[in-house]
Amino acid sequence: MPEKGLYHIRQQKSHCAEIRAEKVTLKVQNDAIKKDIERLQNDQEYLEKVAREDHGMLKKNEMIFDFSRKEKEKK
Numbered sequence: 001m002p003e004k005g006l007y008h009i010r011q012q013k014s015h016c017a018e019i020r021a022e023k024v025t026l027k028v029q030n031d032a033i034k035k036d037i038e039r040l041q042n043d044q045e046y047l048e049k050v051a052r053e054d055h056g057m058l059k060k061n062e063m064i065f066d067f068s069r070k071e072k073e074k075k
Helices: 006-042 044-055
Strands: none
Touching: 006 044
């Protein structure tokens, strides 16, 4: 049977190596997400930082003043 030849075995080994590498990458990403969840649940300062910077949230009675210069509109 041709599908059981040496070429097929090499392909399968190569595919296995790719899957193992992807598994390592996913584990690293998963660990980083777990750490982030832990910080969000237990670190109030980090939670506030994320809420402000990533989601634009404000405390009650807070206002944002934007003093950045905007580019002139091109005609």
